[in-house]
Amino acid sequence: xxxxxxxxxxxxxxxxxxxxxxxxxxxxxxxxxxxxxxxxxxxxxxxxxxxxxxxxxxxxxxxxxxxxxxxxxxxxxxxxxxxxxxxxxxxxxxxxxxxxxxxxxxxxxxxxxxxxxxxxxxxxxxxxxxxxxxxxxxxxxxxxxxxxxxxxxxxxxxxxxxxxxxxxxxxxxxxxxxxxxxxxxxxxxxxxxxxxxxxxxxxxxxxxxxxxxxxxxxxxxxxxxxxxxxxxxxxxxxxxxxxxxxxxxxxxxxxxxxxxxxxxxxxxxxxxxxxxxxxxxxxxxxxxxxxxxxxxxxxxxxxxxxxxxxxxxxxxxxxxxxxxxxxxxxxxxxxxxxxxxxxxxxxxxxxxxxxxxxxxxxxxxxxxxxxxxxxxxxxxxxxxxxxxxxxxxxxxxxxxxxxxxxxxxxxxxxxxxxxxxxxxxxxxxxxxxxxxxxxxxxxxxxxxxxxxxxxxxxxxxxxx
Amino acid sequence: xxxxxxxxxxxxxxxxxxxxxxxxxxxxxxxxxxxxxxxxxxxxxxxxxxxxxxxxxxxxxxxxxxxxxxxxxxxxxxxxxxxxxxxxxxxxxxxxxxxxxxxxxxxxxxxxxxxxxxxxxxxxxxxxxxxxxxxxxxxxxxxxxxxxxxxxxxxxxxxxxxxxxxxxxxxxxxxxxxxxxxxxxxxxxxxxxxxxxxxxxxxxxxxxxxxxxxxxxxxxxxxxxxxxxxxxx
Numbered sequence: 001x002x003x004x005x006x007x008x009x010x011x012x013x014x015x016x017x018x019x020x021x022x023x024x025x026x027x028x029x030x031x032x033x034x035x036x037x038x039x040x041x042x043x044x045x046x047x048x049x050x051x052x053x054x055x056x057x058x059x060x061x062x063x064x065x066x067x068x069x070x071x072x073x074x075x076x077x078x079x080x081x082x083x084x085x086x087x088x089x090x091x092x093x094x095x096x097x098x099x100x101x102x103x104x105x106x107x108x109x110x111x112x113x114x115x116x117x118x119x120x121x122x123x124x125x126x127x128x129x130x131x132x133x134x135x136x137x138x139x140x141x142x143x144x145x146x147x148x149x150x151x152x153x154x155x156x157x158x159x160x161x162x163x164x165x166x167x168x169x170x171x172x173x174x175x176x177x178x179x180x181x182x183x184x185x186x187x188x189x190x191x192x193x194x195x196x197x198x199x200x201x202x203x204x205x206x207x208x209x210x211x212x213x214x215x216x217x218x219x220x221x222x223x224x225x226x227x228x229x230x231x232x233x234x235x236x237x238x239x240x241x242x243x244x245x246x247x248x249x250x251x252x253x254x255x256x257x258x259x260x261x262x263x264x265x266x267x268x269x270x271x272x273x274x275x276x277x278x279x280x281x282x283x284x285x286x287x288x289x290x291x292x293x294x295x296x297x298x299x300x301x302x303x304x305x306x307x308x309x310x311x312x313x314x315x316x317x318x319x320x321x322x323x324x325x326x327x328x329x330x331x332x333x334x335x336x337x338x339x340x341x342x343x344x345x346x347x348x349x350x351x352x353x354x355x356x357x358x359x360x361x362x363x364x365x366x367x368x369x370x371x372x373x374x375x376x377x378x379x380x381x382x383x384x385x386x387x388x389x390x391x392x393x394x395x396x397x398x399x400x401x402x403x404x405x406x407x408x409x410x411x412x413x414x415x416x417x418x419x420x421x422x423x424x425x426x427x428x429x430x431x432x433x434x435x436x437x438x439x440x441x442x443x444x445x446x447x448x449x450x451x452x453x454x455x456x457x458x459x460x461x462x463x464x
Numbered sequence: 465x466x467x468x469x470x471x472x473x474x475x476x477x478x479x480x481x482x483x484x485x486x487x488x489x490x491x492x493x494x495x496x497x498x499x500x501x502x503x504x505x506x507x508x509x510x511x512x513x514x515x516x517x518x519x520x521x522x523x524x525x526x527x528x529x530x531x532x533x534x535x536x537x538x539x540x541x542x543x544x545x546x547x548x549x550x551x552x553x554x555x556x557x558x559x560x561x562x563x564x565x566x567x568x569x570x571x572x573x574x575x576x577x578x579x580x581x582x583x584x585x586x587x588x589x590x591x592x593x594x595x596x597x598x599x600x601x602x603x604x605x606x607x608x609x610x611x612x613x614x615x616x617x618x619x620x621x622x623x624x625x626x627x628x629x630x631x632x633x634x635x636x637x638x639x640x641x642x643x644x645x646x647x648x649x650x651x652x653x654x655x656x657x658x659x660x661x662x663x664x665x666x667x668x669x670x671x672x673x674x675x676x677x678x679x680x681x682x683x684x685x686x687x688x689x690x691x692x693x694x695x696x697x
Contacts, residue, residue, distance in 0.1 A: 246546060247520065251476055253568035258482040261571035265489050286568045290547050305550070317686060324687070325656035354550055361657075 004187060009180035016172035021165055044117030047073075048130040051144035054083060054091065055132060067091055079146040082106045083132075086141045106145040113143040125149060186210050186217045190224060200301075202232040238300050242293060249289045256282050291427040294358070295410060298434040303355055309348040309462065310356075312388060316341050316381055318353065319390060322360045323379055330368040330377070337364060341381040347461040349388055351439055359435035362428040363392045363455050370396040370453065386461045393454040398447040407445055408433035432457075468582060469493040469511070473503030473529065474518035474544065483516075483571075490575055500524025507533050514540045514578055514585075517561070519552045527555060534560040538610075538623065540581045544569070553659075558667045560622035563650065563660065580651030584627065600636045601694060603672075603681075605629065614673055624649060625668050628661075632682065632692035641689040665690060 050073050058066035074081045074093040080102060083091035087107065094100045105125075112118045113129035120127055126148045134140030189209050196204045205228065210221035260282065264275055297304065310318075320339060327337035367377040371394040380391045399407060399414050406412045410430040432455075436443040441459035448454040470492050472480045480496040487494045495512070497503035500521045507515055507529075515533070519526035530541060543556045547566035556564060562581045565574055588607070598605040604613040610626045612619045621629065627649045632640055645661055646654035654661075665682060672681050683693050 250546065250567050251479070255476070255479050255482055257568050258479065258486055258571045262482060262486050262489070265486070282568070283570075286547070317684070320687060328656040 005180050005184040008183050009176050012176035012179050013173050016176060017169050020168040020172055024161060024165060024168060040119055041117065044119050044128045044130055047128065047144060047146060048115075048117055048132060051083060051130065051132050051142070055134070055140075055142060058091070063091070079148045080106075082110075082145045084110045084143045084145060090142075102147050106147055109147070110143045110145050113145070115139055186213050186221075190220065193224065193228075197228055197231070202228055202235065204228055235301070239302055242297060242300070242302075246289075246293050249293075250286075253282060253286050253289070288427070291431060295427055295431050295434065298431065298438065303352060303435075303438050305352040305354050307350055307352055310351045310353060312344040312347050312349060312383060312461070315349050315351065315356070315388065316344060318357055319360055319379070319381055322357060322364060326361065326364040326368055326377075329365075330371075333368075334373040335368050335371045335375060335377065337368065337377045337379060339379045339381075342383065344381075344383045347383070347386070347388075347463065349439075349459055349461055351459075355435045356439065359432045359457070360390060362432045363390075363457065366428050367392045367394040367396075367453070367455070370394055372396055383461070388459040388461050390457045390459075391454060393448055393452055395450075395452040398451060398453050399445065401447065404445045404447070408443065429455075467491065467493050468513040469495070470578070471503070471507055471510075471512040471515045472496045473498075473500070473507070473515065473521070473526070475499060475521055476518075486571055487575070492578075500526070500529045504529045504532055507539065508536060512539055514542060514582055516542050516544065516574075516578070518544045518567075519556060520544075520546055520567075527552065527559060530556060530559050530561060534622075540585050540623070542574075542578060542581060554663050554667070557622070557624070557660070557663050558670075562622070562624050576652065584649075584651045585623070588623065588627070598630065598633055600633050600692070603633065605633060619671055621668070621671065624664055625671070628664050629668060629672075629692075632690060636692045637694040639685045639688050639691045643689075645689060 054066050054069050054073070057069050070081055070083065070091050071093055079093075080100060081091075081093045082089050082103070084107065087110070089103065089107070092100070092103070094103070105127075109127050109129050113131045115131045115133070117128060117130035127146070129143055129145045132140050132142040132144055134142070189206060193204045193206045193209075205225045206221045207218075207225050210217055213221070256278075260275060260279055264272065267275065320341070323337050323339040330336055364377065364379065371377050375395040378391075378393045380389075380393075382389045382391070403412070403414060407414065407426075408429050411426045412430075413426040433443055436457055436459070439459050441457060443455065443457045445453060445455050468491075470487055472483055472494065474480050474496070475498050477498055480498070484494045484496060495506065495510075497506050501524055503517070503521075504524075517526055517530060519530075521529065526543070530543070533539070533541065541561045543553070543561040543564040545552045545556065545564050545566050547568070549566075553564050553566075562584075563577050565577055596607065598607070602615045605611070605626070606613075607626075607630065610621060610623060612621050612626065612629065628645065631645060631648050642661060643654045646652060646658070649664070650660060665684075669680060669682055681693055683691050685691055
C-alpha cells in the first residue's frame, strides 16, 4: 500500500491502538495486585469472622439455624461455603441431600487454611480457606472454605473493558484519519500543482491553498510558486524574443522581394539571370528562417496548436493530402510519389495536426529531393495494434550507416554535391525529429535493401 | 478599363514605398497607411478597389482592423500574414478576408492574387444582376446580397465562403474537384501546399448547422474534392 495518506493512517492507528489497548489492559490487569490483594485479604478475614459467628450460632441454636445463617452469608457472596472440622464437612451450602462435585476440591483445599486466610485463584476458580478461632480466641479445628467460579482477572478485565477497548480502537481510528488527512493534504496539493505544471499550465500557484499550514509547508509553497513564476517569465520572454526575431528577419526579406521585382521591371535582358539567382537565394533565406524559427519554437517547448484526438482515417487523409502536394511538386522535376494506405480500423492518434502535417511534408519532400530523376518515392501507411506507422522510401543513394542517426540533427547534411543543388539546409529532418517526439512517437532512418533511404515514423494510438 | 485603387496598410514604410512603385508600374493607383487607426479610417471613408492589410500591425492589431472594417464595408481585403502562423490565417479568413499571402512573399504572386480577387469581385457583381435565389433543401442562397438562410435563419458568410458554397450547391450531390474550386472560388490555379480552400471549408462547416439528418452538409471526397450533401427525402 503505497499511498501516503493510507500509510500515515494505518501506522498512526496501529500505534494509538496498541498503546491505548495495551495500557488499558496493563492497568486493568495489574489492578488486582497490591491494593486488590489487600482488599481480598481483608475480605477473607471478614469471612472468617462470619464463620465464627456461624459456629457460635451452631452451639447456641443448633445445626439448622447455623446452616440457615451460612446460606444467608453465601447467598450474599454468591459463594459455595463449607465449614469443615478435622477433615469432615459439618456445614455447607450444598443443596439438601446432595453432595457437590466441588466438595472434594474444598476438602483438599482446607489443608491450606491459615488463621489469616489463604486465597488463590486457580484459572476461573476462586478459592479461600481460613482457620476459625474458637472459644477464647484460640485456633480451632474448624476451617471455612469458599469456592467460586469467577473469570480470571484478564478475562474479567476483557469482559468489563470490552466496550472501553472498542471505544479506544474507534477513537484511535478517527484521530488517525484526521492526522493522516492533515499531514498528507498539503503534499497532495503540491503534487497536483506540479502535475499541472508538467502538463504545461504555468499559471498554477499553491500559496493560497496552503494557507494556515505549518511554516515549513508554507515556505515550500512559496518556493514552489517562485519557481513557477520564473518558469512562466522565462517562457514568455523566449516567446516574445522569437516573435520579435521572426518579425525582424522577415521584414528585410519582404522588402528585398519587392525591390527585386522592381529591378526586373527596369533592368535589361542581361540583368535577368543574376536577378534570378538573387531571387532563388532570397527564397532559400526565407525558407531557412522559417525552419530555424520553427525548430527553435519546438525546442523551447512551444509547439503551438492544440492536441486533438484524430481518428486514424483523418490522419490517413492528412498524409494523402501531403503526398498529393509533394507528388505535384515532384512531377515538375520528373519524380513522383506513390501512396499505399493499409487497413486502419478504428483508433485515435493524439496529434497536433499542423505539426504532424509539417513532419510528414518534410520527410516526403526530403525523399523527393534525393530521389533520382524518373524514380518514385514510396509512402506506406500501416496500422499494427496500437502503433501507427508511416514509412517513406526513396531509391536514391541512401546515407552512410554511421550518419543514419545524425541526419536528424540540425544542419547535418550528407556529404554529397547534390545537396547544394537541392537546396536543403539540413533542418527539415531535425523538425521531424522534434515533432515526432512531441507526439510521443519515434522516427528512424535505415538504408533499405535495394538502395535508397527509408524513414519510418511510429506513433502510439489511443482507443477510438 | 477603370483604374483600380489599392490601399496598403503596413507599418513598414520602406516596404510600402517599394510596393507603391511596383503597383504603379502594374497599373494600379496606390495609397498607404502605416498604422491601424489611420488605415481603418481611410478604408472606411474612401473608396478603394482592394485593401492589402498587414496582420502584424503593432498596437492596433490587423485582425481588429479587419473586424471593424467588415462591420461596415465589403471591400475586398488581402491579408499579409507571418509564414507558419496558422491562427492568424484561419481567423482572418473567418472574419472575412478574401485571401492571404505569407510574408516574405513573391511580389509577382501578390499582384496575381490581387488581380484574382478583383476579378472574382467583378464576376460576382455581374452575377448579382441575375437575381436568382438558389434553394436546396433547407438552404437558401441569394447571390445579389451574399445572403444565406438555413431553415429561415440568416447565416453570415464572407464573400469567399459564399462563392464556395454557391459552387457546391449549384452542383449539389456531385463532387467538385479542388482544382475547379480553386479556379472558381479563389480565381487562381491550385498550387501545392495552398491551404486556403481547406480553411474556407473548415470555416464554412463551422457556420453551417448540420442538416436535418444530423450529418455534415459539406462532405470531403478523398483525393478529389468536396460535395454538398443532398438529403434523401
